[in-house]
Amino acid sequence: xxxxxxxxxxxxxxxxxxxxxxxxxxxxxxxxxxxxxxxxxxxxxxxxxxxxxxxxxxxxxxxxxxxxxxxxxxxxxxxxxxxxxxxxxxxxxxxxxxxxxxxxxxxxxxxxxxxxxxxxxxxxxxxxxxxxxxxxxxxxxxxxxxxxxxxxxxxxxxxxxxxxxxxxxxxxxxxxxxxxxxxxxxxxxxxxxxxxxxxxxxxxxxxxxxxxxxxxxxxxxxxxxxxxxxxxx
Amino acid sequence: xxxxxxxxxxxxxxxxxxxxxxxxxxxxxxxxxxxxxxxxxxxxxxxxxxxxxxxxxxxxxxxxxxxxxxxxxxxxxxxxxxxxxxxxxxxxxxxxxxxxxxxxxxxxxxxxxxxxxxxxxxxxxxxxxxxxxxxxxxxxxxxxxxxxxxxxxxxxxxxxxxxxxxxxxxxxxxxxxxxxxxxxxxxxxxxxxxxxxxxxxxxxxxxxxxxxxxxxxxxxxxxxxxxxxxxxxxxxxxxxxxxxxxxxxxxxxxxxxx
Numbered sequence: 001x002x003x004x005x006x007x008x009x010x011x012x013x014x015x016x017x018x019x020x021x022x023x024x025x026x027x028x029x030x031x032x033x034x035x036x037x038x039x040x041x042x043x044x045x046x047x048x049x050x051x052x053x054x055x056x057x058x059x060x061x062x063x064x065x066x067x068x069x070x071x072x073x074x075x076x077x078x079x080x081x082x083x084x085x086x087x088x089x090x091x092x093x094x095x096x097x098x099x100x101x102x103x104x105x106x107x108x109x110x111x112x113x114x115x116x117x118x119x120x121x122x123x124x125x126x127x128x129x130x131x132x133x134x135x136x137x138x139x140x141x142x143x144x145x146x147x148x149x150x151x152x153x154x155x156x157x158x159x160x161x162x163x164x165x166x167x168x169x170x171x172x173x174x175x176x177x178x179x180x181x182x183x184x185x186x187x188x189x190x191x192x193x194x195x196x197x198x199x200x201x202x203x204x205x206x207x208x209x210x211x212x213x214x215x216x217x218x219x220x221x222x223x224x225x226x227x228x229x230x231x232x233x
Numbered sequence: 234x235x236x237x238x239x240x241x242x243x244x245x246x247x248x249x250x251x252x253x254x255x256x257x258x259x260x261x262x263x264x265x266x267x268x269x270x271x272x273x274x275x276x277x278x279x280x281x282x283x284x285x286x287x288x289x290x291x292x293x294x295x296x297x298x299x300x301x302x303x304x305x306x307x308x309x310x311x312x313x314x315x316x317x318x319x320x321x322x323x324x325x326x327x328x329x330x331x332x333x334x335x336x337x338x339x340x341x342x343x344x345x346x347x348x349x350x351x352x353x354x355x356x357x358x359x360x361x362x363x364x365x366x367x368x369x370x371x372x373x374x375x376x377x378x379x380x381x382x383x384x385x386x387x388x389x390x391x392x393x394x395x396x397x398x399x400x401x402x403x404x405x406x407x408x409x410x411x412x413x414x415x416x417x418x419x420x421x422x423x424x425x426x427x428x429x430x431x432x433x434x435x436x437x438x439x440x441x442x443x444x445x446x447x448x449x450x451x452x453x454x455x456x457x458x459x460x461x462x463x464x465x466x467x468x469x470x471x472x473x474x475x476x477x478x479x480x481x482x483x484x485x486x487x488x489x490x491x
Contacts (some may be wrong), residue, residue, distance in 0.1 A: 001240065002358065036472075037284055037285070038283055038284070038285040038286075038350065039282035039283060039285060040269050040282065040283050040284075040285050040288055041263060041266045041267070041278070041281065041283075042279050042280060042282060042283055043266050043267075043269040043276065044266070044269075045283075045288070046277075046279075046283045046288055048286060050295070053295040053298050053299060053302070054298060054301070054302030054305070055298065056362055057299050057302050057303070057352075058306060060346060061303075061306065061348055061349050062345060064344075064348045065341055065344035065347075065348055066341065066344075067290050068348070069333075069340065069344055070343050070344050070346075070347035070348070071403055072329060072330070072399060072401050072403075073335060073402040074401060074402050075326045075400065075401060075402070076321060076322075076326065076400050076401060076402055076404065076405035076435075077402060077405070078405070078434065078435075080402075081406065082406055084250055084408050085406035085407070085409065086406075086407060086410070087407050088392060088393060088396050088407055088411075089351075090358075090389060090392070091393075091411060094414070095410065098414070102417075103413070103414060103417030104417045104418075104419060106415070107414035107415075107417045108417050108418050108419070115382065115386070118361075118382050119379050119382050121365070121370055121378065122370040122371060122374070122375030122378050122379075123375060127370075128371050128372065131370060150248045160402045172411040181383045200366070203362070203365055203366075207362060208442050220426070230355055
Protein backbone atom coordinates (compact mmCIF):
# COMPACT_ATOMS: atom_id res chain seq x y z
CA UNK A 1 0.00 0.00 0.00
CA UNK A 2 1.25 3.48 -0.74
CA UNK A 3 2.16 5.90 1.99
CA UNK A 4 -0.37 8.45 0.85
CA UNK A 5 -3.34 9.19 3.01
CA UNK A 6 -5.68 7.81 0.43
CA UNK A 7 -5.51 6.01 -2.89
CA UNK A 8 -7.74 6.71 -5.80
CA UNK A 9 -8.05 4.33 -8.65
CA UNK A 10 -9.34 5.35 -12.07
CA UNK A 11 -9.35 3.42 -15.27
CA UNK A 12 -9.54 5.45 -18.46
CA UNK A 13 -10.47 2.44 -20.59
CA UNK A 14 -14.23 2.88 -20.67
CA UNK A 15 -14.80 -0.39 -22.51
CA UNK A 16 -12.95 -2.39 -19.88
CA UNK A 17 -14.25 -0.64 -16.80
CA UNK A 18 -17.12 1.63 -17.61
CA UNK A 19 -17.43 2.98 -14.08
CA UNK A 20 -15.04 5.25 -12.34
CA UNK A 21 -14.21 4.03 -8.89
CA UNK A 22 -12.55 5.85 -6.02
CA UNK A 23 -11.12 3.84 -3.19
CA UNK A 24 -10.73 5.16 0.29
CA UNK A 25 -8.40 3.04 2.34
CA UNK A 26 -8.22 2.57 6.04
CA UNK A 27 -5.58 5.29 6.29
CA UNK A 28 -8.22 7.95 5.95
CA UNK A 29 -10.95 8.69 8.41
CA UNK A 30 -13.20 10.24 5.80
CA UNK A 31 -16.63 11.02 7.13
CA UNK A 32 -19.25 9.86 4.66
CA UNK A 33 -22.71 11.17 5.38
CA UNK A 34 -24.96 8.33 4.33
CA UNK A 35 -28.19 10.01 5.30
CA UNK A 36 -28.80 13.53 6.44
CA UNK A 37 -31.06 13.26 9.42
CA UNK A 38 -33.16 15.52 11.51
CA UNK A 39 -31.20 17.69 13.91
CA UNK A 40 -31.95 19.94 16.84
CA UNK A 41 -30.20 23.19 17.57
CA UNK A 42 -27.91 22.99 20.58
CA UNK A 43 -29.13 26.42 21.62
CA UNK A 44 -31.71 26.34 23.05
CA UNK A 45 -33.18 22.81 22.72
CA UNK A 46 -30.28 20.55 23.70
CA UNK A 47 -28.85 22.85 26.36
CA UNK A 48 -32.31 23.13 27.89
CA UNK A 49 -32.64 19.34 28.06
CA UNK A 50 -29.17 19.02 29.57
CA UNK A 51 -30.09 21.63 32.18
CA UNK A 52 -33.29 19.77 33.05
CA UNK A 53 -31.39 16.47 33.36
CA UNK A 54 -28.82 18.06 35.67
CA UNK A 55 -31.54 19.74 37.73
CA UNK A 56 -33.45 16.50 38.23
CA UNK A 57 -30.25 14.82 39.39
CA UNK A 58 -29.43 17.80 41.63
CA UNK A 59 -32.85 17.51 43.27
CA UNK A 60 -32.14 13.84 43.94
CA UNK A 61 -28.72 14.57 45.43
CA UNK A 62 -30.02 17.47 47.54
CA UNK A 63 -32.80 15.25 48.90
CA UNK A 64 -30.25 12.61 49.75
CA UNK A 65 -28.01 15.20 51.43
CA UNK A 66 -30.94 16.37 53.55
CA UNK A 67 -31.80 12.91 54.85
CA UNK A 68 -28.53 10.98 54.97
CA UNK A 69 -25.45 12.25 56.75
CA UNK A 70 -21.94 11.70 55.44
CA UNK A 71 -20.03 9.39 57.79
CA UNK A 72 -17.64 10.97 60.29
CA UNK A 73 -15.80 8.82 62.81
CA UNK A 74 -13.43 9.72 65.63
CA UNK A 75 -10.25 11.71 64.98
CA UNK A 76 -7.51 9.88 63.07
CA UNK A 77 -5.48 7.73 65.45
CA UNK A 78 -2.38 6.03 63.98
CA UNK A 79 -2.05 3.81 67.07
CA UNK A 80 -5.50 2.29 66.73
CA UNK A 81 -6.18 0.28 63.58
CA UNK A 82 -9.85 -0.42 62.89
CA UNK A 83 -10.60 -3.97 61.80
CA UNK A 84 -11.22 -4.20 58.91
CA UNK A 85 -9.61 -1.06 57.49
CA UNK A 86 -11.37 -0.52 54.19
CA UNK A 87 -10.47 1.64 51.20
CA UNK A 88 -13.16 3.77 49.47
CA UNK A 89 -15.83 1.57 47.86
CA UNK A 90 -14.51 1.91 44.29
CA UNK A 91 -11.18 0.41 45.41
CA UNK A 92 -12.72 -2.48 47.36
CA UNK A 93 -12.54 -4.75 44.30
CA UNK A 94 -8.79 -4.18 44.34
CA UNK A 95 -8.62 -4.68 48.09
CA UNK A 96 -10.49 -7.96 47.69
CA UNK A 97 -7.83 -9.03 45.19
CA UNK A 98 -5.10 -8.02 47.65
CA UNK A 99 -6.54 -10.68 49.92
CA UNK A 100 -5.55 -13.39 47.42
CA UNK A 101 -2.56 -12.09 45.51
CA UNK A 102 0.70 -10.35 46.49
CA UNK A 103 0.44 -6.54 46.36
CA UNK A 104 2.60 -6.29 43.25
CA UNK A 105 0.03 -8.40 41.37
CA UNK A 106 -3.23 -7.10 42.83
CA UNK A 107 -2.16 -3.50 43.35
CA UNK A 108 0.13 -2.79 40.41
CA UNK A 109 -0.07 -5.42 37.69
CA UNK A 110 -3.85 -5.90 37.54
CA UNK A 111 -4.83 -2.18 37.61
CA UNK A 112 -2.03 -1.44 35.15
CA UNK A 113 -3.29 -4.13 32.79
CA UNK A 114 -6.89 -2.97 33.15
CA UNK A 115 -6.03 0.65 32.30
CA UNK A 116 -3.84 -0.45 29.38
CA UNK A 117 -6.57 -2.75 28.09
CA UNK A 118 -9.15 0.04 28.30
CA UNK A 119 -6.91 2.48 26.43
CA UNK A 120 -6.12 0.15 23.54
CA UNK A 121 -9.74 -0.94 22.88
CA UNK A 122 -10.38 1.45 19.97
CA UNK A 123 -7.00 0.76 18.36
CA UNK A 124 -7.70 -2.85 17.41
CA UNK A 125 -9.54 -3.51 14.18
CA UNK A 126 -11.07 -6.65 15.64
CA UNK A 127 -12.91 -4.39 18.07
CA UNK A 128 -13.93 -1.97 15.35
CA UNK A 129 -15.35 -4.63 13.04
CA UNK A 130 -17.11 -6.19 16.02
CA UNK A 131 -18.18 -9.44 14.40
CA UNK A 132 -19.62 -12.26 16.47
CA UNK A 133 -16.74 -14.08 18.12
CA UNK A 134 -17.53 -17.59 16.84
CA UNK A 135 -18.99 -16.68 13.45
CA UNK A 136 -15.62 -17.06 11.69
CA UNK A 137 -13.04 -19.88 12.19
CA UNK A 138 -15.38 -21.40 14.72
CA UNK A 139 -13.40 -24.59 15.48
CA UNK A 140 -10.09 -22.84 15.94
CA UNK A 141 -11.52 -20.00 18.00
CA UNK A 142 -13.40 -22.45 20.18
CA UNK A 143 -10.13 -24.33 20.85
CA UNK A 144 -8.38 -21.08 21.82
CA UNK A 145 -11.34 -20.12 24.00
CA UNK A 146 -11.32 -23.47 25.84
CA UNK A 147 -7.59 -23.18 26.44
CA UNK A 148 -7.77 -19.58 27.68
CA UNK A 149 -10.84 -20.25 29.84
CA UNK A 150 -9.36 -23.39 31.43
CA UNK A 151 -6.10 -21.58 32.13
CA UNK A 152 -7.97 -18.75 33.83
CA UNK A 153 -10.20 -21.12 35.81
CA UNK A 154 -7.18 -23.19 36.89
CA UNK A 155 -5.33 -20.04 37.92
CA UNK A 156 -8.26 -18.85 40.03
CA UNK A 157 -8.62 -22.32 41.57
CA UNK A 158 -4.93 -22.50 42.50
CA UNK A 159 -5.18 -19.17 44.31
CA UNK A 160 -8.63 -20.14 45.69
CA UNK A 161 -10.25 -16.99 44.33
CA UNK A 162 -13.72 -18.51 44.33
CA UNK A 163 -15.42 -15.10 44.34
CA UNK A 164 -13.84 -14.31 40.96
CA UNK A 165 -14.25 -17.88 39.71
CA UNK A 166 -18.05 -17.85 39.80
CA UNK A 167 -18.51 -14.84 37.46
CA UNK A 168 -15.83 -16.29 35.16
CA UNK A 169 -17.70 -19.60 34.91
CA UNK A 170 -21.03 -17.87 34.27
CA UNK A 171 -19.56 -15.80 31.43
CA UNK A 172 -17.81 -18.91 30.05
CA UNK A 173 -21.14 -20.79 29.98
CA UNK A 174 -22.76 -17.95 28.04
CA UNK A 175 -19.80 -17.97 25.62
CA UNK A 176 -20.25 -21.71 25.03
CA UNK A 177 -23.95 -21.10 24.33
CA UNK A 178 -22.89 -18.34 21.90
CA UNK A 179 -20.52 -20.76 20.17
CA UNK A 180 -23.38 -23.23 19.71
CA UNK A 181 -25.59 -20.51 18.19
CA UNK A 182 -25.58 -18.78 14.85
CA UNK A 183 -27.57 -15.97 13.17
CA UNK A 184 -29.94 -18.74 11.98
CA UNK A 185 -30.80 -19.96 15.48
CA UNK A 186 -34.49 -19.55 16.25
CA UNK A 187 -34.00 -18.24 19.78
CA UNK A 188 -33.62 -14.43 19.80
CA UNK A 189 -31.45 -14.52 22.88
CA UNK A 190 -29.03 -17.03 21.36
CA UNK A 191 -28.88 -15.01 18.14
CA UNK A 192 -28.03 -12.00 20.29
CA UNK A 193 -25.27 -13.93 22.08
CA UNK A 194 -23.77 -15.21 18.83
CA UNK A 195 -23.45 -11.67 17.47
CA UNK A 196 -21.28 -10.48 20.39
CA UNK A 197 -17.61 -9.81 19.56
CA UNK A 198 -14.61 -10.72 21.69
CA UNK A 199 -14.20 -7.22 23.16
CA UNK A 200 -17.80 -7.34 24.35
CA UNK A 201 -17.25 -10.65 26.15
CA UNK A 202 -14.09 -9.43 27.85
CA UNK A 203 -15.69 -6.13 28.89
CA UNK A 204 -18.78 -7.90 30.22
CA UNK A 205 -16.59 -10.28 32.19
CA UNK A 206 -14.65 -7.29 33.57
CA UNK A 207 -17.86 -5.44 34.49
CA UNK A 208 -19.27 -8.55 36.16
CA UNK A 209 -16.07 -9.11 38.19
CA UNK A 210 -15.92 -5.42 39.09
CA UNK A 211 -19.48 -5.42 40.43
CA UNK A 212 -19.14 -8.76 42.26
CA UNK A 213 -15.74 -8.00 43.86
CA UNK A 214 -16.78 -4.46 44.85
CA UNK A 215 -20.04 -5.72 46.36
CA UNK A 216 -18.22 -8.46 48.28
CA UNK A 217 -15.57 -6.05 49.55
CA UNK A 218 -18.26 -3.59 50.62
CA UNK A 219 -20.85 -5.83 52.24
CA UNK A 220 -19.40 -9.28 52.88
CA UNK A 221 -16.04 -8.58 54.51
CA UNK A 222 -15.59 -8.19 58.24
CA UNK A 223 -12.76 -8.36 60.80
CA UNK A 224 -9.55 -9.81 59.37
CA UNK A 225 -11.18 -9.69 55.93
CA UNK A 226 -13.23 -12.72 56.92
CA UNK A 227 -16.52 -13.51 55.21
CA UNK A 228 -19.58 -12.03 56.96
CA UNK A 229 -23.25 -11.95 56.03
CA UNK A 230 -24.39 -8.32 56.08
CA UNK A 231 -27.84 -9.22 57.47
CA UNK A 232 -26.36 -11.10 60.47
CA UNK A 233 -24.29 -8.27 61.96
CA UNK B 234 -49.81 47.84 22.76
CA UNK B 235 -48.51 45.70 25.60
CA UNK B 236 -45.21 44.00 25.01
CA UNK B 237 -44.59 40.34 25.76
CA UNK B 238 -41.70 39.18 27.91
CA UNK B 239 -40.00 37.85 24.80
CA UNK B 240 -40.12 41.29 23.21
CA UNK B 241 -38.54 42.87 26.28
CA UNK B 242 -35.86 40.22 26.17
CA UNK B 243 -35.30 40.85 22.47
CA UNK B 244 -34.93 44.53 23.19
CA UNK B 245 -32.43 43.80 25.92
CA UNK B 246 -30.44 41.61 23.58
CA UNK B 247 -30.38 44.37 21.03
CA UNK B 248 -28.84 46.93 23.38
CA UNK B 249 -25.31 48.08 22.78
CA UNK B 250 -24.07 46.69 26.08
CA UNK B 251 -25.52 43.21 25.55
CA UNK B 252 -24.11 43.02 22.04
CA UNK B 253 -20.72 44.15 23.26
CA UNK B 254 -20.69 41.19 25.65
CA UNK B 255 -22.31 38.41 23.65
CA UNK B 256 -21.52 39.60 20.10
CA UNK B 257 -24.70 38.18 18.54
CA UNK B 258 -27.92 40.17 18.65
CA UNK B 259 -31.64 39.45 18.68
CA UNK B 260 -33.62 36.91 16.78
CA UNK B 261 -34.32 33.22 16.99
CA UNK B 262 -33.49 32.29 13.43
CA UNK B 263 -31.34 29.17 13.00
CA UNK B 264 -28.44 31.48 12.15
CA UNK B 265 -28.80 33.47 15.36
CA UNK B 266 -29.13 30.27 17.39
CA UNK B 267 -26.04 28.87 15.74
CA UNK B 268 -24.16 32.07 16.49
CA UNK B 269 -25.21 31.77 20.14
CA UNK B 270 -23.13 28.59 20.27
CA UNK B 271 -20.31 29.51 17.94
CA UNK B 272 -19.62 32.96 19.39
CA UNK B 273 -19.40 31.87 23.00
CA UNK B 274 -16.01 30.76 24.26
CA UNK B 275 -17.53 28.03 26.46
CA UNK B 276 -20.44 26.90 24.29
CA UNK B 277 -18.38 26.73 21.11
CA UNK B 278 -16.95 23.49 22.50
CA UNK B 279 -20.31 21.94 21.53
CA UNK B 280 -21.71 21.27 18.10
CA UNK B 281 -24.22 23.76 16.77
CA UNK B 282 -26.69 21.00 16.01
CA UNK B 283 -27.36 17.58 17.48
CA UNK B 284 -29.09 14.66 15.81
CA UNK B 285 -32.61 14.46 17.14
CA UNK B 286 -32.44 10.79 18.06
CA UNK B 287 -29.23 11.36 20.04
CA UNK B 288 -31.16 13.71 22.33
CA UNK B 289 -33.58 10.96 23.39
CA UNK B 290 -32.92 9.54 26.83
CA UNK B 291 -32.29 5.97 25.65
CA UNK B 292 -29.43 7.02 23.34
CA UNK B 293 -27.02 8.16 26.03
CA UNK B 294 -28.97 8.06 29.30
CA UNK B 295 -27.48 11.58 29.65
CA UNK B 296 -24.63 9.99 31.60
CA UNK B 297 -21.95 12.38 30.33
CA UNK B 298 -24.17 15.39 30.98
CA UNK B 299 -24.97 14.17 34.48
CA UNK B 300 -21.29 13.58 35.21
CA UNK B 301 -20.64 17.19 34.26
CA UNK B 302 -23.55 18.15 36.52
CA UNK B 303 -22.02 16.39 39.53
CA UNK B 304 -18.73 18.11 38.74
CA UNK B 305 -20.47 21.53 38.86
CA UNK B 306 -22.09 20.68 42.19
CA UNK B 307 -18.75 19.47 43.54
CA UNK B 308 -16.93 22.64 42.49
CA UNK B 309 -19.54 24.90 44.10
CA UNK B 310 -19.92 22.94 47.35
CA UNK B 311 -16.16 22.33 47.42
CA UNK B 312 -15.33 26.03 47.25
CA UNK B 313 -17.82 26.75 50.04
CA UNK B 314 -16.33 23.96 52.17
CA UNK B 315 -12.83 25.38 51.62
CA UNK B 316 -13.94 28.56 53.40
CA UNK B 317 -14.30 26.61 56.65
CA UNK B 318 -11.41 24.21 56.39
CA UNK B 319 -7.73 24.29 57.42
CA UNK B 320 -5.57 21.48 56.03
CA UNK B 321 -3.61 20.95 59.22
CA UNK B 322 -3.56 18.37 62.00
CA UNK B 323 -5.66 18.29 64.18
CA UNK B 324 -7.50 21.46 63.00
CA UNK B 325 -8.86 19.61 59.94
CA UNK B 326 -10.89 17.28 62.11
CA UNK B 327 -12.14 20.12 64.30
CA UNK B 328 -13.21 22.05 61.18
CA UNK B 329 -15.09 19.03 59.89
CA UNK B 330 -16.82 18.72 63.27
CA UNK B 331 -17.68 22.42 63.10
CA UNK B 332 -19.16 21.86 59.66
CA UNK B 333 -21.32 19.14 61.15
CA UNK B 334 -22.52 21.06 64.20
CA UNK B 335 -21.67 24.79 64.07
CA UNK B 336 -21.60 26.20 60.53
CA UNK B 337 -25.00 27.11 59.07
CA UNK B 338 -25.92 24.44 56.51
CA UNK B 339 -22.42 23.01 56.99
CA UNK B 340 -23.80 19.53 57.46
CA UNK B 341 -25.85 19.87 54.29
CA UNK B 342 -22.85 21.17 52.32
CA UNK B 343 -20.66 18.29 53.39
CA UNK B 344 -23.41 15.72 52.74
CA UNK B 345 -24.06 17.11 49.26
CA UNK B 346 -20.33 17.15 48.47
CA UNK B 347 -19.91 13.57 49.69
CA UNK B 348 -22.91 12.08 47.89
CA UNK B 349 -22.18 14.00 44.69
CA UNK B 350 -18.63 12.66 44.76
CA UNK B 351 -19.87 9.08 45.02
CA UNK B 352 -22.41 9.81 42.28
CA UNK B 353 -19.66 11.19 40.04
CA UNK B 354 -17.46 8.10 40.41
CA UNK B 355 -20.47 5.90 39.68
CA UNK B 356 -21.58 8.01 36.70
CA UNK B 357 -18.10 8.05 35.16
CA UNK B 358 -18.01 4.23 35.25
CA UNK B 359 -21.57 4.01 33.92
CA UNK B 360 -20.73 6.49 31.13
CA UNK B 361 -17.69 4.43 30.15
CA UNK B 362 -19.63 1.16 29.93
CA UNK B 363 -22.52 2.80 28.05
CA UNK B 364 -20.07 4.27 25.51
CA UNK B 365 -18.38 0.90 25.14
CA UNK B 366 -21.57 -1.09 24.60
CA UNK B 367 -22.82 1.43 22.03
CA UNK B 368 -19.52 1.11 20.19
CA UNK B 369 -19.03 4.86 20.38
CA UNK B 370 -15.25 4.46 20.84
CA UNK B 371 -14.84 3.61 17.14
CA UNK B 372 -12.74 5.77 14.81
CA UNK B 373 -12.57 8.70 14.52
CA UNK B 374 -13.47 8.83 18.21
CA UNK B 375 -10.68 6.62 19.54
CA UNK B 376 -8.65 9.42 21.11
CA UNK B 377 -11.69 10.83 22.87
CA UNK B 378 -12.14 7.40 24.45
CA UNK B 379 -8.54 7.65 25.72
CA UNK B 380 -9.25 11.12 27.16
CA UNK B 381 -12.26 9.55 28.82
CA UNK B 382 -10.01 6.96 30.50
CA UNK B 383 -7.77 9.81 31.69
CA UNK B 384 -10.85 11.53 33.13
CA UNK B 385 -11.85 8.29 34.86
CA UNK B 386 -8.44 8.15 36.55
CA UNK B 387 -8.57 11.86 37.46
CA UNK B 388 -12.04 11.33 38.96
CA UNK B 389 -10.82 8.38 41.04
CA UNK B 390 -7.84 10.42 42.25
CA UNK B 391 -10.08 13.39 43.07
CA UNK B 392 -12.35 11.19 45.12
CA UNK B 393 -9.43 9.41 46.76
CA UNK B 394 -7.57 12.60 47.75
CA UNK B 395 -10.80 14.08 49.12
CA UNK B 396 -11.32 11.00 51.24
CA UNK B 397 -8.44 11.97 53.56
CA UNK B 398 -9.48 15.56 54.23
CA UNK B 399 -11.95 15.02 57.16
CA UNK B 400 -9.00 13.47 59.05
CA UNK B 401 -11.14 10.92 60.87
CA UNK B 402 -10.42 7.22 61.40
CA UNK B 403 -12.26 6.28 58.21
CA UNK B 404 -10.19 8.72 56.14
CA UNK B 405 -6.87 7.91 57.78
CA UNK B 406 -7.03 4.14 57.36
CA UNK B 407 -8.58 4.17 53.92
CA UNK B 408 -5.67 6.29 52.70
CA UNK B 409 -3.19 4.11 54.61
CA UNK B 410 -4.55 0.97 52.92
CA UNK B 411 -4.63 2.65 49.52
CA UNK B 412 -1.22 4.29 49.66
CA UNK B 413 0.44 1.06 50.81
CA UNK B 414 -0.39 -0.34 47.38
CA UNK B 415 1.98 2.27 45.91
CA UNK B 416 4.82 0.66 47.90
CA UNK B 417 4.25 -2.55 45.94
CA UNK B 418 5.48 -0.95 42.70
CA UNK B 419 8.76 -2.70 41.84
CA UNK B 420 12.02 -0.80 42.49
CA UNK B 421 10.50 2.69 42.98
CA UNK B 422 7.60 1.66 45.23
CA UNK B 423 8.88 3.20 48.46
CA UNK B 424 9.98 6.37 46.70
CA UNK B 425 6.54 6.82 45.12
CA UNK B 426 4.92 6.13 48.48
CA UNK B 427 7.14 8.74 50.14
CA UNK B 428 6.46 11.29 47.42
CA UNK B 429 2.70 10.75 47.62
CA UNK B 430 2.53 11.18 51.39
CA UNK B 431 5.46 13.51 52.03
CA UNK B 432 6.66 10.98 54.59
CA UNK B 433 6.65 7.30 55.41
CA UNK B 434 3.25 7.45 57.11
CA UNK B 435 0.00 9.29 56.56
CA UNK B 436 0.63 12.48 58.54
CA UNK B 437 0.21 16.27 58.38
CA UNK B 438 2.36 16.45 55.22
CA UNK B 439 0.15 13.90 53.49
CA UNK B 440 -2.93 15.92 54.45
CA UNK B 441 -1.46 19.08 52.95
CA UNK B 442 -0.41 17.29 49.76
CA UNK B 443 -3.80 15.69 49.35
CA UNK B 444 -5.45 19.06 49.98
CA UNK B 445 -3.41 20.77 47.26
CA UNK B 446 -4.06 17.88 44.86
CA UNK B 447 -7.75 17.79 45.70
CA UNK B 448 -8.50 21.52 45.57
CA UNK B 449 -6.05 22.73 42.96
CA UNK B 450 -4.11 20.38 40.74
CA UNK B 451 -6.68 17.68 40.05
CA UNK B 452 -9.69 19.98 39.48
CA UNK B 453 -7.66 22.04 36.99
CA UNK B 454 -6.52 18.83 35.28
CA UNK B 455 -10.11 17.66 35.15
CA UNK B 456 -11.37 20.95 33.66
CA UNK B 457 -8.58 20.84 31.07
CA UNK B 458 -9.48 17.33 29.91
CA UNK B 459 -13.25 17.87 30.18
CA UNK B 460 -12.88 20.80 27.76
CA UNK B 461 -10.96 18.65 25.28
CA UNK B 462 -13.43 15.81 25.79
CA UNK B 463 -16.42 17.99 24.81
CA UNK B 464 -14.57 19.73 21.99
CA UNK B 465 -13.54 16.38 20.51
CA UNK B 466 -17.19 15.26 20.39
CA UNK B 467 -17.83 18.13 17.97
CA UNK B 468 -14.62 17.60 16.03
CA UNK B 469 -15.22 13.86 15.68
CA UNK B 470 -18.62 14.36 14.08
CA UNK B 471 -21.00 14.76 17.00
CA UNK B 472 -22.44 12.16 19.32
CA UNK B 473 -21.99 8.69 17.92
CA UNK B 474 -25.11 7.48 16.15
CA UNK B 475 -25.39 3.91 15.03
CA UNK B 476 -26.99 3.68 11.60
CA UNK B 477 -26.01 7.04 10.15
CA UNK B 478 -22.35 6.13 10.17
CA UNK B 479 -20.77 4.32 7.27
CA UNK B 480 -20.11 0.69 8.03
CA UNK B 481 -16.49 0.50 9.06
CA UNK B 482 -15.48 -2.66 7.31
CA UNK B 483 -11.91 -1.46 6.89
CA UNK B 484 -10.27 -4.67 5.83
CA UNK B 485 -12.73 -5.31 3.02
CA UNK B 486 -12.26 -1.80 1.65
CA UNK B 487 -8.50 -2.01 2.01
CA UNK B 488 -8.43 -5.37 0.24
CA UNK B 489 -10.25 -3.95 -2.72
CA UNK B 490 -7.94 -0.98 -2.81
CA UNK B 491 -4.92 -3.20 -3.31
